[in-house]
Amino acid sequence: MIKGLGIDIVKIQRLIDGYENFGEKFLNKIFTEQEIEYCNKHINNFEHFAGKFAVKEAFMKAIGSGIRQGVWFKDIEILNSYTQKPYVNLYNKAKLSFDELQCNNIYISITHTDDIAAAVVVLE
DSSP: OOOEEEEEEEEHHHHHHHHHHHTHHHHHHHSOHHHHHHHHTSTTHHHHHHHHHHHHHHHHHHHTOOGGGTOOGGGEEEEEOTTOOEEEEEOHHHHHHHHHTTOOOEEEEEEEOSSEEEEEEEEO
């Protein structure tokens, strides 16, 4: 049974601007070390950062919570399997919120163009 659904779309330039204004501090506030390492392996790294950011936002919508309720971006980690399939690791308040909804699975889909990244999250 579906217990949560979230969608988000983000302009890739928004993340580029954040990085240009605040540097590594910007990335370190939003992404885990593993996420940063993965994204920086790609030529178009900000497409990947934007995709992972969109998943984080979509997940917060799916659980009906966000930063105001104590869920932080780094509590939602988006990694990739050896086949490049993205998956989610949860920590702290994000994990508690997921468990409170009595969910067992997280399904995500990420897409991007040169300008926009989007993600959908389904909680089951």
